[in-house]
Amino acid sequence: KGGPIAIADFTIINESSLENLRKEVGKVISKLR
Numbered sequence: 001k002g003g004p005i006a007i008a009d010f011t012i013i014n015e016s017s018l019e020n021l022r023k024e025v026g027k028v029i030s031k032l033r
Helices: 018-032
Strands: none
Touching: none
């Protein structure tokens, strides 16, 4: 039932400001490079 979430390598938490979301996305992108 978990589908894509169950096999995700990264989780981005979107519970704050847009700036914090951008920081979290930036961290994931830098790890993927």
